[in-house]
Amino acid sequence: MNHIDFSLVDWSRAQFALTACYHWLFVPLTLGLSFIVAFMETIYVRTGNEEWKRLTKFWMTLFGINFAIGVATGLILEFEFGTNWSNYSWFVGDIFGAPLAIEGIMAFFLETTFVAVMFFGWNKVNKKFHLLSTWLVAIGSNLSALWILVANGWMQLPVGMKFNPDTARNEMVDFWSVLFSPVAINKFLHTISSGYVLAALFVVGISAWYLLKKRDILFAKRSIIVGASFGLLASLFILMTGDGSARAVAHHQPMKFAAMENLYVGQQNAPLAAFGILKADPNAPGHKKMDFRYLVEIPDVLSYMAFLNPNAYVPGIYDLVHGNPEHGIISYQERVDKGKIAIDALGSYKKAKAAGNDSLASASLSTFETNYPHFGYGYYANRDVHELIPNIPVSFYSFRIMVFLGIHFFALLLVVLILTLKNKIETKKVILYTALWTIPLAYIASMLGWIVAELGRQPWVIQDILPTIAAVSQLKSSSVQVTFWIFAVFFTALLIAEISIMVRQIKKGVAS
Amino acid sequence: MFEALSLITLQQYWWLIVTLLGALLVFLMFVQGGQTLIYTIGKTEDERTLLVNLLGRKWELTFTTLVTFGGAFFASFPLFYSTSFGGAYWVWMAILIAFVIQAVSYEYRKKPGNFLGQRTFEIFLVLNGLLGTLLIGTAVATFFTGSAFSVNKMNLVDLTSGNMPVISEWKGPAHGLEAALNPQNLLLGLAVFFLSRVLAVLYFMNRVDNPPIMGRLKKQLMINAIPFLVFFLAFAGWLMLSSGFAVDPQTGFVAMEPFKYLHNLIGMPLVAILFVLGVVGVLFGIARPIINFKKCHAKGIWAAGIGTVLTVWALLMLAGFNNTAYYPSTYDLQSSLTIANSSSSHYTLTAMSYVSLLVPFVLAYIWYVWKAMDKKKISTEEMESETHVY
Numbered sequence: 001m002n003h004i005d006f007s008l009v010d011w012s013r014a015q016f017a018l019t020a021c022y023h024w025l026f027v028p029l030t031l032g033l034s035f036i037v038a039f040m041e042t043i044y045v046r047t048g049n050e051e052w053k054r055l056t057k058f059w060m061t062l063f064g065i066n067f068a069i070g071v072a073t074g075l076i077l078e079f080e081f082g083t084n085w086s087n088y089s090w091f092v093g094d095i096f097g098a099p100l101a102i103e104g105i106m107a108f109f110l111e112t113t114f115v116a117v118m119f120f121g122w123n124k125v126n127k128k129f130h131l132l133s134t135w136l137v138a139i140g141s142n143l144s145a146l147w148i149l150v151a152n153g154w155m156q157l158p159v160g161m162k163f164n165p166d167t168a169r170n171e172m173v174d175f176w177s178v179l180f181s182p183v184a185i186n187k188f189l190h191t192i193s194s195g196y197v198l199a200a201l202f203v204v205g206i207s208a209w210y211l212l213k214k215r216d217i218l219f220a221k222r223s224i225i226v227g228a229s230f231g232l233l234a235s236l237f238i239l240m241t242g243d244g245s246a247r248a249v250a251h252h253q254p255m256k257f258a259a260m261e262n263l264y265v266g267q268q269n270a271p272l273a274a275f276g277i278l279k280a281d282p283n284a285p286g287h288k289k290m291d292f293r294y295l296v297e298i299p300d301v302l303s304y305m306a307f308l309n310p311n312a313y314v315p316g317i318y319d320l321v322h323g324n325p326e327h328g329i330i331s332y333q334e335r336v337d338k339g340k341i342a343i344d345a346l347g348s349y350k351k352a353k354a355a356g357n358d359s360l361a362s363a364s365l366s367t368f369e370t371n372y373p374h375f376g377y378g379y380y381a382n383r384d385v386h387e388l389i390p391n392i393p394v395s396f397y398s399f400r401i402m403v404f405l406g407i408h409f410f411a412l413l414l415v416v417l418i419l420t421l422k423n424k425i426e427t428k429k430v431i432l433y434t435a436l437w438t439i440p441l442a443y444i445a446s447m448l449g450w451i452v453a454e455l456g457r458q459p460w461v462i463q464d465i466l467p468t469i470a471a472v473s474q475l476k477s478s479s480v481q482v483t484f485w486i487f488a489v490f491f492t493a494l495l496i497a498e499i500s501i502m503v504r505q506i507k508k509g510v511a512s
Numbered sequence: 513m514f515e516a517l518s519l520i521t522l523q524q525y526w527w528l529i530v531t532l533l534g535a536l537l538v539f540l541m542f543v544q545g546g547q548t549l550i551y552t553i554g555k556t557e558d559e560r561t562l563l564v565n566l567l568g569r570k571w572e573l574t575f576t577t578l579v580t581f582g583g584a585f586f587a588s589f590p591l592f593y594s595t596s597f598g599g600a601y602w603v604w605m606a607i608l609i610a611f612v613i614q615a616v617s618y619e620y621r622k623k624p625g626n627f628l629g630q631r632t633f634e635i636f637l638v639l640n641g642l643l644g645t646l647l648i649g650t651a652v653a654t655f656f657t658g659s660a661f662s663v664n665k666m667n668l669v670d671l672t673s674g675n676m677p678v679i680s681e682w683k684g685p686a687h688g689l690e691a692a693l694n695p696q697n698l699l700l701g702l703a704v705f706f707l708s709r710v711l712a713v714l715y716f717m718n719r720v721d722n723p724p725i726m727g728r729l730k731k732q733l734m735i736n737a738i739p740f741l742v743f744f745l746a747f748a749g750w751l752m753l754s755s756g757f758a759v760d761p762q763t764g765f766v767a768m769e770p771f772k773y774l775h776n777l778i779g780m781p782l783v784a785i786l787f788v789l790g791v792v793g794v795l796f797g798i799a800r801p802i803i804n805f806k807k808c809h810a811k812g813i814w815a816a817g818i819g820t821v822l823t824v825w826a827l828l829m830l831a832g833f834n835n836t837a838y839y840p841s842t843y844d845l846q847s848s849l850t851i852a853n854s855s856s857s858h859y860t861l862t863a864m865s866y867v868s869l870l871v872p873f874v875l876a877y878i879w880y881v882w883k884a885m886d887k888k889k890i891s892t893e894e895m896e897s898e899t900h901v902y
Binding site (some may be wrong): 003005008057063064065068071072073075076078079081082083084085086087088089091095096097098100101102103104106107108109110112113114115116117118120121122123124125129136164167168169171172173175192233251301327340344345346347350371379381397435467471472473474475476479483486487490493494496497498501503504505 | 573628674683696871
């Protein structure tokens, strides 16, 4: 077996995760707040009421503070595909690079150009052009989300491509199936709507603080109405797309799905673990198996959620690892063997080709193609197949906390909107405090969504095709450690600056 | 429409686009050059604020061009992305860090509660200007001087040796920092650094309505133009005399060829014309304010800007066209990257080519907005009436 520097792989993953997490602290607010300010400015342009203009400008200032740091972390992410995942960049660059380039050409320039008008153009361009610019910023930032999420969706469900043995990489054969892959579309819609809800909760939470402080009251109520209405609609959308996302995971990433549910033994009429507390199973050798210390189940719901059929069979972790012939599931060990056959066949194809032995080349190619769907498993030859199981407790808890928080957000936004419309919100201190303290919860839920999606699919960079151990750049682990800590220090310092500036601006208030 | 083109035509088309983005980036790095001048030209707090705000309206354009350059390079020549970024790790990381600290500095500089203090964010801007230009110039020079790396796609199927299954391996011990020790690379790095300052001076001349600043700008133009010319001419001269990495178009075999880049210049008259026009444009742009300051001080930026784009574009064409390896390996010549062996597939290049049709539209709205926003010159007094100040 080839030598794998696990420390390098882990630090490279840590660095990418660090950058992605910091990036995601800023992006969802940009996605949602850009629309909220566009709504507010539209009201200003329609009514000509200067107070709406001031309101728009207040939220725009907060938008600007948040925007810059999202841009900075985004640059690093883009280049880290190359710096830390160089094999990946070649192996799937033919497909993955395109959305990144389109993102730049189609979305980033739109955002950048018109964000300048949005901030500096109030006295330089006419009202309508300014409003158009604000909308274009919102559209641009959401378009950029589309392309990067298409790229991420493709990593979860690699479609529209074919492996070319001569270039030793995957090549795109169908752009539209990459763009419209069900995973990509669900992921895009679910992610942007989560950004809208986060931004709505941000606006509602800060407005609640003003109401608690009994200042800027009219501004606060107006903001709540715009923010909560938008957030409420987006919440409904999250429920729908979350359901779609879960189904896509069940179909295409059964191990992630089983991990999210801590489901070891597959079953028909599978119940949903609505609430549960895990404990390690001391009797499970070789790997960390989790049992339930405490569990509340809802019968049949998991089967229904996964396959829209309460009687459907949902495979468990053991079925996937050890195989289940009854349900046509082959074991991981078989997949590892087939993957190794594919890797070896590719090697012998290349050698035969170089030696001019056409018959051997075509035989090797045919062996390769038959076994290609298992290619990535081949890198686990002579390793413990249990390494292919993702972290169960993290997946299980992250998913549940995200869903519970999502329900809380919906209820809160509904209550806040109704109370505001009835003009009773000011007296409801508990609700106002809840709204304020829901701001950090919105960030937690948003981050947990990514943790489920990304940790749940480990060890795959490209599902079934390329594991992290074969995707990484050949660097010294110590180099990556150094850059990890440099980024950690910088990002943290900038985050502190961002929060501190944000708090000052909020305290300054709208009226000033 | 693009489907009908041959693979090599698409590769050439994409080399043109990627290098054009690179050339535009070098021009737009006047923002970086300007950042290194905020203390030299801005003597008071108000003056510095004026300069920072003038640059602050454009910084995102430079930044976005860098991001798009990266994305377009990835999409069209992914083997470069994996080989160079994953190999010359420290140079790219240094460049990235230099840009991270820039992105927030404008927005946070003056804001109350900014944690690190105004001075720190200004130093970030200076550092970004210095490192960004110097290191990008140095990194681009390796397109001509080469780096030590190997590319072996068979590594992917190597499950038996003691190595990681990684295709591109860097052989330089310092993972890219060794590039900064090569004097020829440094020449280009310094040329880009001083060019960015020259362009910044010309940009400020075009935008500022403030006599004391204008006086200092006049002085700084000469101070930066002379070292720029020295370093640039030294690099260009060295390039014309040096051997290059020639590719046999039939076999893909790479060999050293004396005077390769001179041969490329002679062999591609159109590129030679662009190069000459570019150099003349830059010189003309610098000379105008020097010769007739009163009438022409605002006009230098256009000739010098367009000249910069043309010169850099032509240089990068010399690196990649006419059967030349654009990212040569000095460790193993046959590992060198050419536009033919490092590109995306015909299908992907075709799809991307359709997307490239958006580029003129993008340039048009950037131009429109630039004109709309920069109608009036700015003075320190006017900064006070601005609604959003950096």
